Amino acid sequence: MALIIGMSVLLGCQFLGEVISRALSLPVPGPVLGMLILLIGLTIRGSVPQSLRTMGEGLLKYLTLLFVPAGVGLIQHFGLISREIWILAITLIVSTSLTILVTSQTLQRVARKEFQPKERDT
Amino acid sequence: MSGAGLEQIWVYLSASPLLHLLATLLAFLVATRINRWAGGTPLLHPVIVAIALLIGFLLLTDTDYATYFEGAQFLHFLLGPATVALAIPLYDHRERVRRMLGPIVVGTMTGIATAVISAVSIAMVLGADTETILSLAPKSVTSPIAMGIADKLGGIPSLTAGLVLLTGVTGCIVGPWIFRLTRISDPTIQGYSMGLAAHGFGTAYCFASIGAVAGAFSGLAMGLSGLVTAFVLPPIIHLFGL
Numbered sequence: 321m322a323l324i325i326g327m328s329v330l331l332g333c334q335f336l337g338e339v340i341s342r343a344l345s346l347p348v349p350g351p352v353l354g355m356l357i358l359l360i361g362l363t364i365r366g367s368v369p370q371s372l373r374t375m376g377e378g379l380l381k382y383l384t385l386l387f388v389p390a391g392v393g394l395i396q397h398f399g400l401i402s403r404e405i406w407i408l409a410i411t412l413i414v415s416t417s418l419t420i421l422v423t424s425q426t427l428q429r430v431a432r433k434e435f436q437p438k439e440r441d442t
Numbered sequence: 443m444s445g446a447g448l449e450q451i452w453v454y455l456s457a458s459p460l461l462h463l464l465a466t467l468l469a470f471l472v473a474t475r476i477n478r479w480a481g482g483t484p485l486l487h488p489v490i491v492a493i494a495l496l497i498g499f500l501l502l503t504d505t506d507y508a509t510y511f512e513g514a515q516f517l518h519f520l521l522g523p524a525t526v527a528l529a530i531p532l533y534d535h536r537e538r539v540r541r542m543l544g545p546i547v548v549g550t551m552t553g554i555a556t557a558v559i560s561a562v563s564i565a566m567v568l569g570a571d572t573e574t575i576l577s578l579a580p581k582s583v584t585s586p587i588a589m590g591i592a593d594k595l596g597g598i599p600s601l602t603a604g605l606v607l608l609t610g611v612t613g614c615i616v617g618p619w620i621f622r623l624t625r626i627s628d629p630t631i632q633g634y635s636m637g638l639a640a641h642g643f644g645t646a647y648c649f650a651s652i653g654a655v656a657g658a659f660s661g662l663a664m665g666l667s668g669l670v671t672a673f674v675l676p677p678i679i680h681l682f683g684l
Binding site: 327330331333334337347348349350351352354355356358359362363368372373375376377379380383384385386387388389390391392393394395396397400401404406407408410411412413414415416417418419420421422423424425426427428430431 | 517560586
């Protein structure tokens with residue numbers, strides 16, 4: 321039963337998220353709102369039920385597999401990709417490098433001391 | 443068994459969701475093996491290899507994407523509940539977030555702004571199509587969230603999925619090099635930066651090559667930046683007039 325309860329909680333949160341996203345025509349995806357709803361729910365409850373943890377962590381463990389079907393969709397965009405390959409390559413490399421550089425420099429400056437882990441937890 | 447019999451079996455299989463669901467799982471298994479043989483390099487990430495194998499398979503068998511997706515949609519559907527499940531590690535990290543709220547807020551906002559503004563403006567300057575730009579905008583966010591954002595913005599979700607994966611690979615290659623060049627040695631900062639810029643790929647890299655603390659911070663950054671980006675990206679895109 322644990323998996324059924326866990327899956328029901330996840331799908332229930334996603335369902336609520338989709339309904340809110342559509343009803344208020346928010347630009348935020350339904351599952352993201354569902355994630356926020358679950359986070360608020362867990363904070364109120366004060367712990368993660370074992371059934372939810374089993375299902376949720378199971379899904380997250382195989383998260384990379386779930387990207388594959390959408391990734392295969394690239395097959396539909398060969399034309400666009402070959403037309404804009406250099407734009408895509410330059411944007412990805414420069415923007416990703418800049419993001420890592422700026423984020424690490426900002427953290428280095430803002431949080432020299434605070435950002436050290438105070439205990440050895442993971 | 444005659445040739446005609448085999449053909450009938452193929453006609454049946456290629457029209458049922460069974461074949462392409464199984465093909466996706468097998469491709470992922472083979473890709474994981476290949477990645478292990480190659481010493482776990484991010485260049486041959488299992489997801490990238492699995493996608494390449496499946497695209498090859500579809501081209502060889504002359505199957506269109508819609509037919510493939512009939513089977514693969516069962517896996518794809520799970521992205522929704524998996525996104526919701528990201529709340530669990532975020533909840534687990536709540537103490538850490540509370541303790542370092544200031545730096546995390548500043549770092550996350552600056553990082554997201556850099557990721558989105560640099561991607562959109564570089565692509566615009568280079569003359570990319572609007573659809574391409576909108577598909578590039580959420581590239582640093584974990585796939586399930588990025589695809590949802592692209593869909594809402596009018597980008598192409600499956601193109602976004604591919605670009606997100608390539609961003610992850612890029613981050614794992616340039617990240618360590620940037621840290622060496624700028625002398626960033628703190629694993630918490632390395633982890634947070636990798637998770638923010640290169641989502642799950644960055645997190646996996648951190649766990650494998652830097653350590654558990656870096657991995658935990660990377661996972662935290664991935665979850666938080668995904669959540670925040672979903673809210674701040676649409677207004678930023680509006681500033682660009684897209």
